[in-house]
Amino acid sequence: MIELTIDGKLIQAEKGSTILQIAKANNIKIPHLCWDRRLKPYGGCRLCLVEVEGQRKLLAACSTPAENGMVIKTDTPVLRKARKTVLELLLVHHPLDCPICDKAGECDLQDLAYQYGPSEGRFYAERKHDPEATSPLIERNPNRCILCGRCVRVCWEHQGVGAINLIGRGFNTKISPAFEETLDCEFCGQCVDACPVGALGTKPYKYRARAWFLESTDTICPYCSVGCTLTLDLREGKILRVRGMDGVGVNEGDLCGKGRFGFDFIYSEGRLTKPLLRKNGEFQEVDWEEALYYIAERLRDIKETHGPEKIGAIGSARTTLEDDIMLARFFREVLGSDNIDSSARLGYAWALKGMEDTLGIKSNPVSLNSPIGKEVVLVLESDITSTHPIFGLKFLEAMHEGTEVIVVDPRKTKLARRGNRWLRNRPGTITPFLYGITHLAMKEGVHLKKDITAEGLDELEDGLREYTPGKVSELTGIDEDLFREVALRFINAESRLLTLTLGAAENQKGLETIHAAANLLMLLGEGPEALQIPSDYSNTYGAWLAGLRPLSGGKDLYGMLYTPGSLKALYVMGEDPLVTMPDAGTIEENLKDLELLIVQDIRLSETGKLAHVVLPASSWAEKEGSFINSQGIRQMLPKVVSTTGDSIADWKIFRNIARVMGHDLGTVEFSQLKEEAGKIVPEEGTRKWRFIPPEWEGLARTTEEYPILMVTGNIMQHSGSLSVMSKSLSHVLSDAFVQISPEDAGRFRIGDGEFIEITSPKGTVYIKARVSDEIPEGMLFVPLHFAHARVNLLTEVSRDGKALLTPVRIGPRKGNGGSPAG
Amino acid sequence: MLDREKVREIVRKYPERRGALLPALHLAQKEYGWLSPEAMKEVSRALNLPEATVKGVATFYAMYRRVPAGRHLIQICTNVACMIFGAERLVDLLKERYGLEPGGTSEDGRFSLMIMECIGACDRAPAMLVNEDYHPDLNEERIMTILEGYK
Ligand code: SF4
Ligand code: SF4
Ligand code: SF4
Ligand code: FES
Numbered sequence: 001m002i003e004l005t006i007d008g009k010l011i012q013a014e015k016g017s018t019i020l021q022i023a024k025a026n027n028i029k030i031p032h033l034c035w036d037r038r039l040k041p042y043g044g045c046r047l048c049l050v051e052v053e054g055q056r057k058l059l060a061a062c063s064t065p066a067e068n069g070m071v072i073k074t075d076t077p078v079l080r081k082a083r084k085t086v087l088e089l090l091l092v093h094h095p096l097d098c099p100i101c102d103k104a105g106e107c108d109l110q111d112l113a114y115q116y117g118p119s120e121g122r123f124y125a126e127r128k129h130d131p132e133a134t135s136p137l138i139e140r141n142p143n144r145c146i147l148c149g150r151c152v153r154v155c156w157e158h159q160g161v162g163a164i165n166l167i168g169r170g171f172n173t174k175i176s177p178a179f180e181e182t183l184d185c186e187f188c189g190q191c192v193d194a195c196p197v198g199a200l201g202t203k204p205y206k207y208r209a210r211a212w213f214l215e216s217t218d219t220i221c222p223y224c225s226v227g228c229t230l231t232l233d234l235r236e237g238k239i240l241r242v243r244g245m246d247g248v249g250v251n252e253g254d255l256c257g258k259g260r261f262g263f264d265f266i267y268s269e270g271r272l273t274k275p276l277l278r279k280n281g282e283f284q285e286v287d288w289e290e291a292l293y294y295i296a297e298r299l300r301d302i303k304e305t306h307g308p309e310k311i312g313a314i315g316s317a318r319t320t321l322e323d324d325i326m327l328a329r330f331f332r333e334v335l336g337s338d339n340i341d342s343s344a345r346l347g348y349a350w351a352l353k354g355m356e357d358t359l360g361i362k363s364n365p366v367s368l369n370s371p372i373g374k375e376v377v378l379v380l381e382s383d384i385t386s387t388h389p390i391f392g393l394k395f396l397e398a399m400h401e402g403t404e405v406i407v408v409d410p411r412k413t414k415l416a417r418r419g420n421r422w423l424r425n426r427p428g429t430i431t432p433f434l435y436g437i438t439h440l441a442m443k444e445g446v447h448l449k450k451d452i453t454a455e456g457l458d459e460l461e462d463g464l465r466e467y468t469p470g471k472v473s474e475l476t477g478i479d480e481d482l483f484r485e486v487a488l489r490f491i492n493a494e495s496r497l498l499t500l501t502l503g504a505a506e507n508q509k510g511l512e513t514i515h516a517a518a519n520l521l522m523l524l525g526e527g528p529e530a531l532q533i534p535s536d537y538s539n540t541y542g543a544w545l546a547g548l549r550p551l552s553g554g555k556d557l558y559g560m561l562y563t564p565g566s567l568k569a570l571y572v573m574g575e576d577p578l579v580t581m582p583d584a585g586t587i588e589e590n591l592k593d594l595e596l597l598i599v600q601d602i603r604l605s606e607t608g609k610l611a612h613v614v615l616p617a618s619s620w621a622e623k624e625g626s627f628i629n630s631q632g633i634r635q636m637l638p639k640v641v642s643t644t645g646d647s648i649a650d651w652k653i654f655r656n657i658a659r660v661m662g663h664d665l666g667t668v669e670f671s672q673l674k675e676e677a678g679k680i681v682p683e684e685g686t687r688k689w690r691f692i693p694p695e696w697e698g699l700a701r702t703t704e705e706y707p708i709l710m711v712t713g714n715i716m717q718h719s720g721s722l723s724v725m726s727k728s729l730s731h732v733l734s735d736a737f738v739q740i741s742p743e744d745a746g747r748f749r750i751g752d753g754e755f756i757e758i759t760s761p762k763g764t765v766y767i768k769a770r771v772s773d774e775i776p777e778g779m780l781f782v783p784l785h786f787a788h789a790r791v792n793l794l795t796e797v798s799r800d801g802k803a804l805l806t807p808v809r810i811g812p813r814k815g816n817g818g819s820p821a822g
Numbered sequence: 823m824l825d826r827e828k829v830r831e832i833v834r835k836y837p838e839r840r841g842a843l844l845p846a847l848h849l850a851q852k853e854y855g856w857l858s859p860e861a862m863k864e865v866s867r868a869l870n871l872p873e874a875t876v877k878g879v880a881t882f883y884a885m886y887r888r889v890p891a892g893r894h895l896i897q898i899c900t901n902v903a904c905m906i907f908g909a910e911r912l913v914d915l916l917k918e919r920y921g922l923e924p925g926g927t928s929e930d931g932r933f934s935l936m937i938m939e940c941i942g943a944c945d946r947a948p949a950m951l952v953n954e955d956y957h958p959d960l961n962e963e964r965i966m967t968i969l970e971g972y973k
Binding site: 152156161162163164165166167168169176177178179417 | 859870871
């Protein structure tokens with residue numbers, strides 16, 4: 001601790017902090033433009049100058065470390081004059097176009113100029129760069145730029161992208177991508193939030209409102225399970241933009257592109273406004289009464305004729321906890337059916353099972369800051385910066401602070417590029433990779449020093465015998481020495497972390513991967529905190545906890561969607577199995593056999609198109625509720641905008657059907673549900689550890705006929721099938737594509753941007769190829785978001801949670817067309 | 823093409839890849855003659871740094887050429903000492919003889935000319951560098967004789 005005086009106030013502070021940090025913590029205001037909490041000090045703008053007794057020069061508070069005994073003044077005539085001069089120089093060539101600048105009213109430069117009084121205008125100059133208008137979502141207006149470099153540093157230091165820079169020097173410096181080309185980046189918009197002036201703006205917000213007319217409300221992001229706080233800015237009841245607020249929410253103000261730009265899905269033309277009832281094969285708009293009476297009657301009929309075990313429900317990973325509770329209550333209390341499940345079954349449920357099998361725990365929420373301060377972190381075949389962007393940033397942050405981030409992935413992901421080390425393994429071989437490390441750890445006798453009482457150690461040792469470094473190298477394609485080096489690094493580290501995702505959309509990891517990871521950690525004496533597996537979407541974890549899964553022997557998702565004849569009626573809430581779930585062909589056949597398919601959603605989904613009745617639900621912003629994020633934190637969503645058309649909150653729809661069926665489920669008001677939701681707590685487990693012997697069979701997936709492995713997953717700009725409704729996100733990317741390596745493209749004569757034919761034992765689809773060195777030879781990567789691509793016709797489902805990479809063969813699209821994308 | 827082995831050699835000397843950027847740009851300049859967009863992209867790939875980072879640095883320092891250069895680069899100092907000893911007259915001479923403008927390249931692609939701020943030869947002013955060769959004590963006659971040696 002040190003002691004210093006700022007403006008006559010005696011202050012104690014941590015050693016190593018800068019003057020500005022200490023001033024901020026003590027509510028002393030020093031102006032600044034180039035400083036950003038998340039970045040290294042830059043000292044570029046000279047606005048934060050302060051006087052320090054005994055120093056002849058004025059010092060920049062943002063980059064001067066505080067020292068014991070310093071006497072600092074932050075507001076004196078000398079400082080005012082210096083700051084005013086700085087502002088005067090900034091304004092020399094700043095266009096005074098505030099009347100048409102979207103930043104006006106919340107611009108730091110404007111505010112400071114106002115605070116320090118009019119400048120004399122001794123100099124005059126003008127810059128004549130054209131605003132850059134071709135990039136999607138983000139517009140640059142270089143004339144307004146004050147060259148503070150915050151955008152550049154946020155993009156590179158914090159986001160790890162480096163898409164823009166200050167190009168040139170002196171008067172001609174201009175903020176731009178390297179070659180003035182159209183911006184090709186993550187479109188996170190972090191640079192826009194960082195810009196203190198109006199030089200960077202978001203296009204969807206351009207000329208939409210003056211800042212002082214906006215009303216702000218905070219809510220939670222509907223996309224991934226990080227659960228970022230979004231600050232919504234509304235005018236006349238319409239959301240115009242989303243920003244992150246420094247220090248607010250689990251994200252502390254950071255946002256990814258989905259959170260920032262994806263909100264406009266609620267204004268999509270595809271929103272359902274009225275219930276649709278199929279009459280003579282065609283959908284007709286009907287009123288709620290007709291739809292509800294139809295549903296009540298049909299459900300009652302089917303229950304009487306076939307029994308409640310023939311009725312099932314698939315819930316959503318994005319509806320609120322309150323919606324989920326009502327779906328579960330409606331099914332259990334009114335229909336008497338326990339056939340309830342959600343997409344969590346395909347991914348996160350296996351992660352939970354894997355951790356229960358080994359670590360004896362029934363829940364293991366992640367901690368966003370877990371990577372920070374660890375000696376070594378292993379990221380296993382998981383593109384965390386795309387699927388969970390703000391969690392992903394923590395790995396970069398940890399790296400800056402000295403953590404060694406090692407990425408094992410066939411794909412050249414952002415973390416692979418930016419991490420300390422990247423080992424490129426063959427797709428789907430992360431499990432044997434883990435076996436190999438565990439094998440080495442045993443050989444080193446690590447466990448003998450640790451007094452491990454877990455069961456199954458001998459079987460584990462037996463099973464792992466064959467996974468020598470040589471064998472692992474052969475299976476994974478990673479150089480043997482490199483493997484050995486990394487394995488020992490991990491084994492011998494003081495502190496460590498393993499992270500991976502096990503999403504419903506992913507097919508290269510499975511239950512066996514979780515077992516392998518847990519085995520290794522237990523052997524090293526690490527507890528569950530060392531295994532970080534985030535849930536998928538905004539409320540995946542909440543849906544699980546709210547009981548959207550069979551609790552008393554009911555059918556699970558496999559039993560309902562993939563087992564012919566298992567149901568007569570299915571209720572689907574906020575999910576589109578035909579797009580997001582594997583082996584869509586089988587699902588489609590089973591759905592077509594149903595006597596009653598009810599789909600409740602905010603738009604007419606692909607699954608909805610097969611339904612007998614479709615109910616319009618309100619979106620995330622149009623109702624109150626809560627989500628449970630991957631950290632296990634329940635966060636409230638306020639109702640922000642009025643409902644679309646006749647849509648109703650999901651939970652109310654269940655209340656209303658129950659009423660029509662003569663059950664009132666209690667009175668059920670939101671406040672009661674909210675209270676009920678508040679009581680949900682994750683289950684504990686026995687915490688008894690057990691090793692699971694190796695069980696990986698991922699070897700012989702490829703054959704001569706199907707020589708290539710297709711991996712599926714989520715990408716940066718999209719999330720499940722929801723984000724494709726967003727106009728802004730679709731502006732960046734709206735077309736389905738498959739990534740293919742330059743080697744395979746050459747071998748199969750496929751050009752970048754050409755349609756190719758992909759055939760698996762299940763079927764054939766046509767899709768546009770993107771040749772990319774992010775992908776190794778022998779592998780394809782396909783995002784699943786785009787309904788028109790129907791990629792899930794090719795995939796398979798594994799009922800025991802195994803990773804099932806899809807073996808395929810590819811070739812140029814044959815024949816002469818028809819509609820693209822099949 | 824950039825010699826990747828040489829790049830790796832440079833990288834090994836610095837604790838961070840970013841530190842290797844200036845020498846790597848010099849290397850690229852030498853091999854390509856100037857920092858063409860292609861050359862900068864190549865440096866970006868070789869160092870695993872974003873193109874924007876490379877371009878930002880390349881455009882900040884005056885010592886990097888971002889227009890194609892002639893076969894030989896003349897760098898003349900016109901700072902105080904050289905100026906007093908007639909460097910500016912030499913610059914005019916180059917224009918008369920070869921049509922060379924400061925910052926420009928002669929039409930036949932033989933010479934490029936850059937004006938430098940001191941090359942540390944004040945005691946033997948005026949002085950110039952041709953490529954990497956140092957030529958002090960210039961006068962009108964001497965400079966022409968020297969340059970005629972560069973074809
Ligand atoms: S949007 Fe994000 S990735 Fe793109 S330039 Fe801005 S900060 Fe960089
Ligand atoms: S665009 Fe904005 S954030 Fe970037 S350097 Fe200019 S003023 Fe700073
Ligand atoms: S998608 Fe995830 S990381 Fe991005 S803003 Fe939303 S919650 Fe945050
Ligand atoms: S904030 Fe300190 S110099 Fe800019």
